[in-house]
Every structure is written in structure tokens, then in C-alpha cells.
Amino acid sequence: MAPRKNSVERVLNSSARAEASEDAQETEGYTFCDGCNEIPFCGIKFHKKGDVVTRIEPWPGFPAGPICSKAYATLQRLYHPNRLTYPMKRTNPRGSSDPGYVRISWDEAYDTIVGHLKRIKEDHGPHSVFFYVGDPKEPRAAVQRLAATYGSVNYGCESSTACRRAAQLAELLTYGFPTMGDLPTEETKVMIIWGTNPAYSGQPFMCHGHLADAKERGVKFIVVDPRLTPTAGTLADIHLRPRPATTAALAAGMMHVIFKEGLEDKEFCEKWIHGIDQLKAYVKNFTLKKVERITWVPAQKIIDAARLYAGNSPGGMMTGAQGTTHDLNATNNHRAILMIPAICGNVDMKGGVIKPTYPLDEMAGPWSAGPPLFSMRKKMTQMKEHRLDLKAFPVWAEKFWEVQTNHLVEWVKEGKVKALLGWGLNTMIWPQTHEYQEAIASLEFSMAVDYFYRPWTHDYVDLVLPAAMNYERLAPFAFFGRQLFGRTSIKPLGEAKEDWKIALDIGVRLGHPELFYNGSVEAACDDILGLWGLSYEDLRKNQQQGIEIPAKGPELYRKYETGDMRPDQKPGFVTPSGKIEAVSTVLEKYGYPALPEFKEPMKTTPEFPLILISGSRLPYITHSKWRQDAPWLLELQRDPQLTINPEDAPQRDISTGDAVILKTPYGQMRVKAKLTVMVPPGVVGIMHGWAGANVNELIPRQFDPISGFPPYKEVVCEVAKD
């Protein structure tokens, strides 16, 4: 991070340092990486002398591992001299070039927060305070509890802005359960990996090694991705490279072939798919000629992929958190993918796409959702009428208690939001970032909890609080299926506190010491662990191997036949029709297109002949964070790179390393070009999250009407030599 010639630098220069006495013995500890912002995290075993972590390695036998470059770099991040270690408050008015940050005590910080919270509740009501958790996701459960207790239903997170939830919405509407698919099992004969690059994103459980093993034992792979990702490069028997945002058309093309050639599971389709005839009629119009024209995928490849997938049962699937939902047809594009395993009868079939039979009680979703009891889900649901997203995104509001945040700008302008409490808040997540920065700067009060000073966010808030890092946290513990793991923590550097502790402390000071465990993170964890008769101490006693809560019985399959899928024990899926919904009864109810329809993406023009994909990852960077957090990673790529196909470069006189202007109808920026076959001709790619080259300023504030997701992978653009 370049030194800042202002108050922030002065505060940082007083940063705390870790000390260990010379004779300290080396001991071991265990924690999880928060590098990908995924939960549960990959396991790290660390070696320490006193409170100094000296060396790390993969946690042997841990379900998620081995660790990747980001996890290794958490060691350098932990002791980065620019780390925030003391609370700070702004002394210059918002909008000043220097916020005038000065170090303050935790007492002053908490008094300030609680003072504003109490005043705003009286003046404007509790729902005008927005609670937000970005990256890492770890604090979600504690912050949800804080929002609910304070009385605000308006809690949102990065998943409910632009990440996982749109795909999850499609899954809930279509299958009635959330799934990103599963790793291939011994039974699986073919896999379709659509719009995700597990070689880099790692989900689930750093799985590329498992996928490569599956390929070596003969599993066939279809990879759908416009980019020549390493997932496609190392696994694909067939690689389909569609034009971005044409997912539903490509899926319709594959289903057209499957139905035409009678390769579908006819019995399953008849019995378990709601709207199968409408779906058949719809995809009948998607002739291969038409699909090839829309998607750029050669007709023969579509035929080959359809035959390979439908002809080899059981077929598995892996989809991404958001690769297929960053466009204006997000929800229905993703629903279209889900219909392919469905018509082949692969849903809840061994080796196919599985709904776990016995998920851990009270943990129906991952941590990201928060345990319902602890997170006070009931209370949040009862306050639903006050949700700010209720009118704009009713389907979303029916399925999620987290608020879709993309209309924050309007809510602030209309006076509906007066304060924002943000853990891991990052304004660069939003399209037209500056509008959100201005909105936050115009609030009556805002605060952020983070590891580092991030100017694009913290220049606009009133308080910045230092968060303890992964080696210094107790909460949350991790779970994998029915396995639980705790972690050992060292003393936080300086006065940093773990995210949960900050949320609990605010709750205590709002007048709820019992509800917030008198500020004890361990007691809060114990309350949750009590569901299974456990405490954190039990996790400590079983540190390396964890604790498995036995399931009632073995995994079951085809549970829709037996009633083991639905809470009411009736056969069927957990949807209003009891079937997989090709025609979504919920979308129908609210007047949206109920079939997984294709919608023509933004049109290229002579002025903007290329399509821009943003949001795809580098393996060693997640969003904006690692670039300043750990030089071990920063030095792998120092500048924002625009990837462009070698075919598109000569006519623009562009070579690798050239400075270029990337321009969309909504904004422009200067970056460096890299010629690569990673992107197909006609498409350029850039990673998001570069301060100074923030691609989200080039994306319009237009949203998928169902999920509210922005078009990060659809916008047209042009590239010119600078």
C-alpha cells in the first residue's frame, strides 16, 4: 500500500507489534483461512513461539485442504505494518480530502456507536439502521443477532448484493433446495461444470485435485465457460464457450437435443417436473442453428455435449456462486442450467445432484446464513413488512431474510436509511461505486470494521474499528456436514478485537448483557454448540480431528419418492407444486417469466463491439483485499490487466503490456493489456477490485428484475490503445 500522507498514516505508524520472549517454546495451533471469503474455511496448522506465529502448513486430515497461496499469505498479512490495530475516528467533515483520523479508545468508539443507535432509533425508527457484513463472512451470525435485537430487519451481506444468493434463489425456486452441485462420486459417469472455475475458486474443499482424480478414473467432463480456465484446460472433454449472458439459450439448445433424441428420463419428467410440457414446447423453438447464432457455440458441440451428458447416467453437476448470475437475466439463466440434470433424472440420485439427508440441525444453511435460533431468524421474519427491498424484489424477499442491498443509494436519498454498521464493508462491490460512496458519506452515522485502511470505503465513514485476524479469532467454529471443528487463537495484535466480540459488545452496551453473553465470544459459541450438547472446550479437546455428530442413519437417495425430502414427510420436492419447477409457481405468482426463458443480452454496436467479463478470479486474489494485504501475493501481479484475445488485438494495435483505455457506455478507465487465449475473440476480461481501476464504475446500475443482481458479465465495451 502506498503511504498515505495524512492522518491515516500517522495512526498506522503507531501500530502495535507482537513480541515473544527469547526462550518461548514452539507450540502448535489451528485455525481456518478467510482468504476466499468462503465458509467453512480451509484448515491451517500454525507454529508459534509465545504469541508470535512463525510458520504455517495445511491442517492434516482437515476436510478442506490443502491450503492455497492466499492461506499461506495470511502469515504475512497478520504482521503487515499497515494493519489496523486501534479504533480510529474521523475529525474532518466527510468529503474532506483527509478524513483526519485519530486514534481513540474502544470506550469512546462504543459510546459513539451506541449513542447514534439510540438517537436514530428514537428519531427515525430502528429499521433506518442498515447492518451489513461483507468480507469475511464470519461475523454474519453475530451481526444478525445484533440487528434483530436492536430491531432492524434491514440486514444485508455481499451474498445478498452480488454473490451467491441469485443462484441460490434459482435453486430454491427450481429444486426447492440450495445446491451448487457435488463432487463426482464413484458412481458418477459424467460431470457438467457450468460457469465456475473450481481450479481457482476451490469450492468445495479445494477440490481440483479430486476432480483431476475423477478424470483419471474415467469420468467425462463438460465444462461451460467463455474463458479457457484451467478447469476447462485440465478437465474438459467438451468445452463450450458461450457468449456471456446467453446461458438460458445454450441450456435450451442442449435440452432441445435431449428431448428430440429421447434421451431424457421420461418417467422422472412426467412424474416430478412441474411444467414439463411447457418446457418441451419452449426449447423446441431453440433450433441448433438459432442457438449457435445466439451463443456462438458450434451446433455440433451442443449435440455432442447433450449426448455425452444425457447418455451417461448418473451425471453430476457443479455450478458457481455467481458466474452465471451477473447479468440482467440472472435468475432464469441459472434456472435453465438446473433443468438439464433435472430432465435427465439426476437430481437426488447417487452420483448426481444431492440434497443432504441429515444436515446438522439448526444449520440448514452454511454459517453464511447463521444458525436460525442464534441469529433470531423468527424475529427478523416477523418484521418483514419493514424490509426496504420488499416492493422491488418480492420473490427475493419471500425466499431470503437478507435484504438485497443494491438499492442502498435510493434508500439513503429517500431518507429510509440513516446509519450503516458495516463489517468488511467494501464499496467497490457495487456498480457505479461512487454513488454508494456518496450515499454512505451522506448518512448521519457510519462505521466499518476491517483489517486494513481501505480508502475507497473508509474515506467515507465516521469510525474504523480494527478486526482481529484468523489466527486471533475463536468465532466462528467450522462445520463440514456433521463434523465440527474449533480453533486455537493467539492474543490479537494491539487492541484489535474479533468481529463477533465487537458485535456482542455493542449488544451489551445497548442494554442486553444476557442476550449478548456479557461480551464473551466463547459463551456465544457455547450457546450454539449446546444444541448438540457440546461446548467450545469439547472442540478444544478434539482440536485436530474435530467432533462428528452422528446422523440418524445413512444418506438416502431419491428422497422425493419416500417423503424424506420434505419436512411434512409427503413425497415430493420442497416447492409449492411438490415437484421440480420448470414453470416456477412463485415467479408466476409475482408476474415474472415463469419458464427459464432466454433474454437477449445487451447488444454490441460499432462503437462498443466487445463484451466485458468482470468478476472472474485470479487464484491468489479475492476481490480487492489481497492486493495491499500481503506483498507475497501482490508481487505476482502488480497492475490491473485487461485480457484480450490475440485475434482482437492487431486491429487495435495492442500488444501485451500496452496501456489501453477500456470504455463502456457507462464509464472508462486505463489499464494494461494482456493478449491471451483465456478469453475468446469478441470478449475481454478484467478482474474487479482494483482501486484506481475499479471496473464496477463501468457497469450500470441496472439489475435483474427477480434477484436484483448487476450485469457484471454482460456489458458491451471497446478497448483502444492509450
Add this chain to the structure above:
Amino acid sequence: MARYGILLDLNRCTGCMTCVVACKQENLTPPGVWWNKVLELESQLPDRITYFRYACMHCDNPPCVGACPEHAIHKRADGIVLIDKDKCKGQGECIDACPYGVIEVNPTHSYFPGWELPFEEKAERHRRHPPGKASTCTLCAHRIDGGKEPACVAGCPSKVMVFGDLDDPDSPIQKKLRRSHPLLASEGTVPKVSYIFPENTSKQIEERIIENPRMLR
């Protein structure tokens, strides 16, 4: 005596850079010094990107050893080639002698000028790299001596790398060894690191390196 080596199945490599950073963390090499390196090799028609990880090949016939006027480089009995940082005077003959471009000279600057991070203060000898001296991959000799694999191998999420004793018929490295090839065999270096290249790329990759040896540096 064992004869340690690494086999890389590049069919599995994704260029994730974990080996690169695992090595950084394990050995605390200075800025700009990578003991593990990854090249991205692209071709069109058909579109293909091959990720090529390389490091010291721990040659059985290492040209660096003879090139060093200070006799600072030696091959251990188990085949690991090591630079003695006390004897090294940083003249760079070894760098020129190595056809693989994997020896570096440690710079004077550090990641955080003026700051030594706590784990750097506590670093053992093998994690310290005096400026102006040559350094290269030690095959994590300190880990091997403690019965562990090199950090890059232990860290590889895609299980590209297999470590083992090339002379031990029961070593896991034997499973794919016969299908693997050393890089630049014509140099007579007899490397103990070998590769399985993706189909139809081995000749292409080696030709590109012979044509442009600087790409490795």
C-alpha cells in the same frame, strides 16, 4: 542412500501459484526471488494454456557446482544440491551455468523496509537470505531431514507434484516415473525433477525454451 526427486504431471497443473507462495512462506525468500516459478505457455489452434512450474532440478550432474570459483555449491549424499551462503561471494557464475535459470541473487531490500516482521526476527538459518548471495531451491532439505515433503509438494492443491526417492521401487513417485521426461536432457545435467507434459506439448514446450532460454529467467 536415497536419491530425492520430484515428478510433475502438468496435465493437472492449474497455475494456481500455491507452490510459489508456499515456498515463500516456508523459506522467506526476499522480494523478487522465487525459488518456485510458473510459466504460462499459450498456443493457438487449438487454444491451450499450459502452466509450467519449475525450480532447481537438483541435477545429478549439476553444472553450477563446477562453475563456482568459491566451491560454495555441493551435492549432498542424497542428491540435494545446496549453496553454502557463507562461502558464496555472489559472483554469479552459477547463474550463467544453470540452463534452467533458477538461481537468483538476494536483493538488499526487504518486503517492508525498516520493518522486520516477528516471524522474520525468529527465522532459523535456512530462512535467512543475506543480500548479494546466490540462492535457489533447497528441495526443503530442512523438511526432508525432518521426514517431510518439500513445502511446494505438500501444498499443491491439484496434486501435480509427487516427491520421492528415485531409487526406491516402492516410492509413490515410481507410479508415473516411466512416463515422465526431464527438461533439456541434451544439456547432460541429469535432473532429478521430471515432467509429464500434456499430450502433444512436450516437444513444443522444450523447443520454445531452447529457442528462447531467457523465458526461464
